[in-house]
Amino acid sequence: MLSVSPREERADALVSRREYVRVEGLGKSFGPHRALDDINFAVRSGEVVAIIGPSGSGKSTLLRCLNQLETQSEGSVTLAGITIDAAKPATRQQLTELRRSAGMVFQSFNLFPHMSVLRNVSLPQERVLGRSRKEADERSRALLSRVGLEAKADQYPNRCSGGQQQRIAIARALALDPKIMLFDEPTSALDPELGLEVLAVMQELAEAGMTMIVVTHEMHFAETVSDRIIIMADGRIIEEGPSAEVMRRPTTERAQRFLNAVKNR
Amino acid sequence: MIDLLDFWRDSVPQLLDGLEVTLRITGVALALGIPLGLALALGVQSPTSSIRYPSLAIVEIGRGAPALILLQFAYFGLPSAGLSLSSFAAASMALAWTTGAYTSEIIRAGLQAVPRGQREAAVAVGMTHIDGLRFVIVPQAMRIAAPALLGFAVLMLQASSLCFAIALPELLSQAYIIGTNTFRYMPILCLAGALYAAICIPASLAVASIERELSRHTA
Numbered sequence: 404m405l406s407v408s409p410r411e412e413r414a415d416a417l418v419s420r421r422e423y424v425r426v427e428g429l430g431k432s433f434g435p436h437r438a439l440d441d442i443n444f445a446v447r448s449g450e451v452v453a454i455i456g457p458s459g460s461g462k463s464t465l466l467r468c469l470n471q472l473e474t475q476s477e478g479s480v481t482l483a484g485i486t487i488d489a490a491k492p493a494t495r496q497q498l499t500e501l502r503r504s505a506g507m508v509f510q511s512f513n514l515f516p517h518m519s520v521l522r523n524v525s526l527p528q529e530r531v532l533g534r535s536r537k538e539a540d541e542r543s544r545a546l547l548s549r550v551g552l553e554a555k556a557d558q559y560p561n562r563c564s565g566g567q568q569q570r571i572a573i574a575r576a577l578a579l580d581p582k583i584m585l586f587d588e589p590t591s592a593l594d595p596e597l598g599l600e601v602l603a604v605m606q607e608l609a610e611a612g613m614t615m616i617v618v619t620h621e622m623h624f625a626e627t628v629s630d631r632i633i634i635m636a637d638g639r640i641i642e643e644g645p646s647a648e649v650m651r652r653p654t655t656e657r658a659q660r661f662l663n664a665v666k667n668r
Numbered sequence: 669m670i671d672l673l674d675f676w677r678d679s680v681p682q683l684l685d686g687l688e689v690t691l692r693i694t695g696v697a698l699a700l701g702i703p704l705g706l707a708l709a710l711g712v713q714s715p716t717s718s719i720r721y722p723s724l725a726i727v728e729i730g731r732g733a734p735a736l737i738l739l740q741f742a743y744f745g746l747p748s749a750g751l752s753l754s755s756f757a758a759a760s761m762a763l764a765w766t767t768g769a770y771t772s773e774i775i776r777a778g779l780q781a782v783p784r785g786q787r788e789a790a791v792a793v794g795m796t797h798i799d800g801l802r803f804v805i806v807p808q809a810m811r812i813a814a815p816a817l818l819g820f821a822v823l824m825l826q827a828s829s830l831c832f833a834i835a836l837p838e839l840l841s842q843a844y845i846i847g848t849n850t851f852r853y854m855p856i857l858c859l860a861g862a863l864y865a866a867i868c869i870p871a872s873l874a875v876a877s878i879e880r881e882l883s884r885h886t887a
């Protein structure tokens with residue numbers, strides 16, 4: 404059961420928090436196709452932002468620009484103090500630093516199928532943070548138990564359900580002690596019940612104060628867990644504000660249409 | 669009939685010596701050639717043209733030139749350039765080149781078959797390009813390529829009989845020597861053929877079963 408978080412109080416507290424993400428004038432073109440156009444927003448430490456919008460509106464592209472899986476065509480992204488500007492190429496060191504600070508969870512999990520669950524979570528710690536095997540494994544086991552999967556440590560990912568794989572992917576991202584977590588439709592590939600166990604882990608993370616940007620089709624999650632909602636359409640942000648307000652009283656006609664469409668589904 | 673069996677029995681030790689050389693040269697060609705194939709597969713995908721073009725040249729020559737010509741080039745041609753190799757060294761070099769060129773194509777197909785999300789996951793957790801290849805992409809690609817590589821290894825065992833042209837005392841050469849001394853070419857070639865088959869047929873069966881095993885353990 405999702406509990407209602409005291410979002411109003413949190414919103415006040417958030418104003419004074421540090422900014423973890425700032426996106427300015429962000430644009431992305433694939434050839435002649437404009438996937439993102441003049442995107443601007445900021446996310447403060449501890450904030451949970453849901454990005455919703457129709458398919459093809461640029462949500463994934465935006466998330467992928469944040470950790471530079473995609474390089475933007477215009478504008479800048481600042482994440483955990485590292486600024487990447489379209490005008491000048493990022494250095495390798497900046498990219499490594501940026502990706503360490505941002506944990507990414509994909510729709511298709513993308514666990515490494517040839518490694519045990521434990522290795523999946525430990526390897527990046529060893530290679531990226533330079534932790535010893537022992538340290539890394541300890542941390543991995545702690546995180547696996549946090550997502551309820553300690554017993555799966557020595558299994559291979561293909562022996563786990565989709566929901567379990569996604570929770571392992573979350574543990575793998577958390578293992579690098581990210582400042583912010585990026586989720587790209589983490590439950591879209593899952594049956595509803597399996598999606599719920601992933602959402603429960605995400606809610607627990609949000610309540611523990613993790614800064615999160617979540618691209619999602621789960622309206623209930625967006626409304627109850629996130630502090631703020633961004634609605635995108637055709638590569639632009641068309642609506643943005645506190646979750647309850649955006650859900651109940653969207654100001655633009657396009658946002659109203661989208662929300663009606665998803666609510667009546 | 670008794671006479672034939674006696675002849676075969678007397679010839680077996682010499683043929684087994686030849687078989688040992690055959691297995692050694694095949695082993696060396698694969699041990700050098702497959703890592704070369706991996707390097708070339710990565711090389712032809714490199715965005716750096718000073719790596720890509722030489723890799724492409726090595727692959728195209730290795731696949732374009734018949735193995736027999738590479739063998740003769742290494743054994744007869746290199747001495748005129750001041751590099752004299754024993755027949756074993758020359759054969760190792762030539763067959764490793766052929767192996768590298770052909771397996772680079774097999775491995776390249778394996779690399780391309782690794783889902784794109786794997787690359788992205790490695791990048792997203794902050795691994796370097798090299799680490800991503802080493803721990804994530806190459807191990808999966810090699811697993812995908814393994815059946816075809818093993819199949820190629822069986823072909824290479826047979827192709828090593830070409831070394832008879834540069835007087836490497838492998839299985840076919842030994843059979844040929846016995847034939848020249850006794851003028852009983854047909855029976856000795858049959859026996860040599862049987863020895864090749866005794867290795868290749870079980871090896872092919874093993875490849876098929878490994879293939880089934882591996883297909884069970886991928887994503």
Ligand SMILES: Nc1ncnc2c1ncn2[C@@H]1O[C@H](COP(=O)(O)OP(=O)(O)O)[C@@H](O)[C@H]1O
Pocket residue numbers: 433436437438456457458459460461462463464465
């Ligand atoms: N690598 C790419 N090459 C070309 N077009 C792309 C690429 N990635 C995304 N697009 C296009 O950009 C638009 C936005 O895509 P995406 O960010 O995936 O949308 P969403 O995640 O909101 O469904 C789509 O029209 C899509 O076809």
Ligand SMILES: [Mg+2]
Pocket residue numbers: 462463464588
């Ligand atoms: Mg998407």
